[in-house]
Amino acid sequence: MRAASPPGGTARVCPLLVGRDDELTFAVRRRDDAAAGRGGLLLLGGEAGIGKSRLLDELTTRAGGRVVRAEAFAGDRDTPGLLLGGLAAGFRAAGDDKTAGRLHELVAEAVSATTTDSARRRLLVAELADALTRALATPFLVRLEDLHWADQLSLDALRRAAAALDRLPSLVVATHRTDDPAADAAFTSWRLELLAQRQAEELLLTRLGREGTRSMLVSITGEQPSEEDVDRLFAAADGIPLHVEELVAVGVDTVPDTVGDAVVARTSTLDPHARAAIAAAAVIGREFDAETLSAVVAGEDGTRGDVEAALDELVRGHFVVPVASGYDFRHALIRDAVYADLSAPQRRMLHARVVDAVPGLSEAVRSAHLERAGRADQAYRAARTAAQRASALSAHREAVGLYRRAERTVPSGTPVAERAELHRLLGSELAASDANEDAEREFARAVELFRQAGDEVEAATVVPALVAARHLLGADYASRAATLEDALARLDPGAGGHAALARGALLAALAAAAMLDRRLDESLAFATEARPLLEGDVAERLAVDVTRGAVLVFAGRGDEGWDLLDSSAREAASLGLEATAARAYRMAGSSASVLLVYDRGMEWLHEGIAYASRIERWNDAHYLQAHLAHVEWATGQLDTAGTRAERARADGRGGITTEVTALHVLGYVALGRGELVTAHELLGEAAAIGERMRELQRLSPALWGLAEVALARGELDTAIELSERGYRESARVADAAYLFPFLVTATRARIVAGDVTGAREWVERAGARLGERGIPGTEHAVAHAQGLVALSERGISRAKELLGSASAGWDALGRWWEGTQALLDLAECARRSRGPAEAAALVAEARRRAEASGAGAVLSRVAALEARLAEGAETTVLSAREREVATLVATGATNREIGDALHISSRTVATHVEHILAKLGATRRSEIAAWSAGERVGGRQDV
Numbered sequence: 001m002r003a004a005s006p007p008g009g010t011a012r013v014c015p016l017l018v019g020r021d022d023e024l025t026f027a028v029r030r031r032d033d034a035a036a037g038r039g040g041l042l043l044l045g046g047e048a049g050i051g052k053s054r055l056l057d058e059l060t061t062r063a064g065g066r067v068v069r070a071e072a073f074a075g076d077r078d079t080p081g082l083l084l085g086g087l088a089a090g091f092r093a094a095g096d097d098k099t100a101g102r103l104h105e106l107v108a109e110a111v112s113a114t115t116t117d118s119a120r121r122r123l124l125v126a127e128l129a130d131a132l133t134r135a136l137a138t139p140f141l142v143r144l145e146d147l148h149w150a151d152q153l154s155l156d157a158l159r160r161a162a163a164a165l166d167r168l169p170s171l172v173v174a175t176h177r178t179d180d181p182a183a184d185a186a187f188t189s190w191r192l193e194l195l196a197q198r199q200a201e202e203l204l205l206t207r208l209g210r211e212g213t214r215s216m217l218v219s220i221t222g223e224q225p226s227e228e229d230v231d232r233l234f235a236a237a238d239g240i241p242l243h244v245e246e247l248v249a250v251g252v253d254t255v256p257d258t259v260g261d262a263v264v265a266r267t268s269t270l271d272p273h274a275r276a277a278i279a280a281a282a283v284i285g286r287e288f289d290a291e292t293l294s295a296v297v298a299g300e301d302g303t304r305g306d307v308e309a310a311l312d313e314l315v316r317g318h319f320v321v322p323v324a325s326g327y328d329f330r331h332a333l334i335r336d337a338v339y340a341d342l343s344a345p346q347r348r349m350l351h352a353r354v355v356d357a358v359p360g361l362s363e364a365v366r367s368a369h370l371e372r373a374g375r376a377d378q379a380y381r382a383a384r385t386a387a388q389r390a391s392a393l394s395a396h397r398e399a400v401g402l403y404r405r406a407e408r409t410v411p412s413g414t415p416v417a418e419r420a421e422l423h424r425l426l427g428s429e430l431a432a433s434d435a436n437e438d439a440e441r442e443f444a445r446a447v448e449l450f451r452q453a454g455d456e457v458e459a460a461t462v463v464p465a466l467v468a469a470r471h472l473l474g475a476d477y478a479s480r481a482a483t484l485e486d487a488l489a490r491l492d493p494g495a496g497g498h499a500a501l502a503r504g505a506l507l508a509a510l511a512a513a514a515m516l517d518r519r520l521d522e523s524l525a526f527a528t529e530a531r532p533l534l535e536g537d538v539a540e541r542l543a544v545d546v547t548r549g550a551v552l553v554f555a556g557r558g559d560e561g562w563d564l565l566d567s568s569a570r571e572a573a574s575l576g577l578e579a580t581a582a583r584a585y586r587m588a589g590s591s592a593s594v595l596l597v598y599d600r601g602m603e604w605l606h607e608g609i610a611y612a613s614r615i616e617r618w619n620d621a622h623y624l625q626a627h628l629a630h631v632e633w634a635t636g637q638l639d640t641a642g643t644r645a646e647r648a649r650a651d652g653r654g655g656i657t658t659e660v661t662a663l664h665v666l667g668y669v670a671l672g673r674g675e676l677v678t679a680h681e682l683l684g685e686a687a688a689i690g691e692r693m694r695e696l697q698r699l700s701p702a703l704w705g706l707a708e709v710a711l712a713r714g715e716l717d718t719a720i721e722l723s724e725r726g727y728r729e730s731a732r733v734a735d736a737a738y739l740f741p742f743l744v745t746a747t748r749a750r751i752v753a754g755d756v757t758g759a760r761e762w763v764e765r766a767g768a769r770l771g772e773r774g775i776p777g778t779e780h781a782v783a784h785a786q787g788l789v790a791l792s793e794r795g796i797s798r799a800k801e802l803l804g805s806a807s808a809g810w811d812a813l814g815r816w817w818e819g820t821q822a823l824l825d826l827a828e829c830a831r832r833s834r835g836p837a838e839a840a841a842l843v844a845e846a847r848r849r850a851e852a853s854g855a856g857a858v859l860s861r862v863a864a865l866e867a868r869l870a871e872g873a874e875t876t877v878l879s880a881r882e883r884e885v886a887t888l889v890a891t892g893a894t895n896r897e898i899g900d901a902l903h904i905s906s907r908t909v910a911t912h913v914e915h916i917l918a919k920l921g922a923t924r925r926s927e928i929a930a931w932s933a934g935e936r937v938g939g940r941q942d943v
Contacts, residue, residue, distance in 0.1 A: 034171035046205035049242030078364035081107035083154035099135035129160035136170035207239030263337035277310035289326030295357035420449030440469035464509035476694035504533030596777035626661035636816030674856035700738035736773035754887030780809030890932035
């Protein structure tokens with residue numbers, strides 16, 4: 001390849017933007033929209049070196065006007081507000097000193113935070129967003145680079161400000177890497193939420209093809225290359241524009257293996273002062289000015305004049321570029337390559353110089369340099385201080401990184417108890433970030449170390465958090481309860497003070513664990529024992545009351561339980577006990593969703609979502625959204641429910657309870673629409689989660705949905721088997737709340753299968769279980785199932801009475817699935833009792849409801865019944881016993897085999913067969929078999 005630069009390797013940047021015409025046109029159009037008052041947030045994504053910044057440069061040139069620039073750097077997540085600090089400098093450079101001053105003031109408050117106050121953090125986010133919104137009422141192009149490295153406080157303020165951009169004359173364009181392994185789930189969640197809410201748009205840049213690589217090469221060299229040169233360059237650069245530029249800039253006949261090799265090859269030709277300067281700049285890691293760089297390279301035979309000359313050489317070589325606050329690397333990949341080429345001793349020395357020579361570094365940034373300088377003791381103290389400040393602002397992912405650094409640098413002589421506390425603090429931040437596996441590991445280590453230090457009381461205070469993390473990882477009740485009981489056994493039952501509070505917290509955790517497994521009596525006993533021990537701690541006392549309220553409503557003591565949940569939520573909110581209040585809303589809303597209390601549940605769910613969002617407890621908000629979707633499905637709003645459940649599932653990544661609840665709803669929606677394959681897949685996924693968690697409330701709803709899918713497919717044995725599994729799971733903990741839907745499903749499946757006796761026995765067995773708890777609304781399931789049995793036995797009057805009662809009950813609750821089915825069952829009653837007008841009216845109402853809900857599955861049953869009504873077909877009346885005999889005849893069984901199966905004599909079977917032949921007007925057993933097969937098909941529609 002012909003040299004692309006003079007001897008010495010002066011870099012050549014491609015003078016043209018190649019292969020990005022469509023993307024640039026789109027971005028310019030969005031800038032024009034902003035100028036017309038319809039601003040927005042545009043995300044530019046792609047691999048490192050793909051050309052995001054170059055596209056931004058071109059947009060800036062074409063758009064004109066006032067521009068504000070800011071950039072995030074690796075390590076910025078550790079310090080809340082760093083990106084906003086960069087924006088402040090950007091606004092000052094653009095002439096907006098008022099906004100710059102306000103942002104600097106608010107960021108300084110964030111950096112100096114020392115006390116935990118989530119309400120103050122929310123107010124700070126609101127104030128930062130307000131400052132941005134006010135500034136962007138004046139037309140600006142705001143360019144933010146490498147947003148995947150941004151701190152959480154800055155992202156939260158941007159998210160809030162983004163909601164107003166469509167009414168402002170400014171465009172915010174932000175780049176992010178799609179290939180950065182350090183881009184964590186929090187940034188991804190932030191990005192996806194904005195895209196889902198249509199508060200942002202995104203362009204993803206792809207690699208150049210071979211012809212794009214050729215165009216760049218021609219543009220850089222001004223000459224036509226050989227095909228061999230193009231092939232070699234394309235293979236090495238792999239379509240990434242920065243790689244093309246750096247590889248061409250080396251100016252050698254053989255292309256280096258990597259862009260890093262190319263950068264190092266170019267730095268080797270630099271003046272010694274420039275090499276020292278670029279090494280120091282790579283260690284500084286952020287934008288830098290000549291004075292800072294001089295301080296860091298001092299002692300390397302460099303003077304201020306040498307540094308300025310070095311910077312001139314680095315700019316000419318396109319290693320660094322001038323920016324508003326000084327200088328920065330042309331691309332992070334160049335900085336990374338230079339840093340990677342430094343020897344370990346050189347890195348340590350330069351990091352130490354940064355700490356000693358650069359004033360005003362935040363504790364978070366200082367801790368990073370101290371760690372890399374090998375000053376572990378100082379790094380530990382700085383990291384812990386910075387972590388506490390981040391935690392005070394609920395900047396949990398920043399706090400995690402800092403506590404991790406403290407963990408790595410903890411001095412060898414640190415007391416065991418202090419080490420234990422470090423693991424507890426790290427576990428708490430990980431749990432707040434939904435990193436439950438890591439949180440569990442840290443909590444377990446904290447318990448181990450506190451016990452090693454001989455402090456069983458402090459160890460006991462960590463155990464509830466440990467068990468909560470294990471619950472979210474799928475640990476079953478038995479193992480969680482054993483851990484809590486072991487911690488209790490280690491405490492002196494007669495001790496007061498902190499030990500008594502620790503005992504109360506463990507008992508409260510046992511109550512909560514038993515409640516989640518629907519062990520209601522056990523839970524209530526634990527809560528009753530815990531409450532007196534926690535009177536001195538309002539938050540713990542209210543938390544126990546929330547558990548008690550949930551237990552009472554599932555135990556059939558609704559009025560008492562609902563009032564306790566409601567009052568606990570309101571009291572906790574009024575006292576600023578946000579976690580407790582959010583849990584109370586979570587329990588009230590989700591319990592109402594399950595227990596058929598839909599009107600009141602809607603109120604709690606909407607109120608709880610608003611509260612959880614206001615205090616930024618997103619996990620709780622997403623979970624409540626999933627249960628609101630369940631209520632919407634239950635009341636026949638299939639489209640709304642499906643959309644909300646999809647959104648909750650997407651937003652609630654990492655929250656397994658949100659995931660499984662959303663899967664339940666999505667499976668039910670697919671079932672209602674008649675999309676049985678999709679329903680089976682979704683509910684199967686939910687069942688797998690429920691199996692891992694071993695919790696009734698996660699598993700049973702999935703089993704019921706799968707049973708309904710099996711019934712719709714005609715897989716009757718499967719539907720019955722799944723219903724029996726649901727019964728066993730509920731019987732294990734004396735539950736009725738999750739059992740009730742199985743009652744109708746299994747009854748219908750047994751009747752369609754011809755097992756009327758089995759259906760009757762099932763109704764008696766499962767109905768008795770519902771009666772024991774007496775949960776309001778579940779009695780309608782009993783009446784519905786009994787009506788189906790009566791209908792199958794030709795007790796038309798009794799069936800009509802029972803089904804009418806069930807239909808009215810379901811309608812009063814707003815439960816559309818069983819309610820619409822009950823209408824069709826009543827219509828079948830009317831048809832069989834020669835009431836075609838009544839039947840037609842009931843079918844018409846069922847059709848109206850099914851069409852309003854978009855329930856294709858119900859519409860299919862409606863259509864089948866309408867066809868039967870149009871035919872005026874009469875149903876042959878066989879007794880229950882005759883139907884059992886006919887079903888067995890259809891299997892090819894002999895009279896003796898039928899007698900053995902039904903515990904009657906062969907002679908009695910023969911008599912039944914004669915009666916059946918007479919009623920059917922048939923002469924052969926094969927005709928009984930044909931009739932039975934047709935009856936089963938019809939029954940699948942009628943019963």
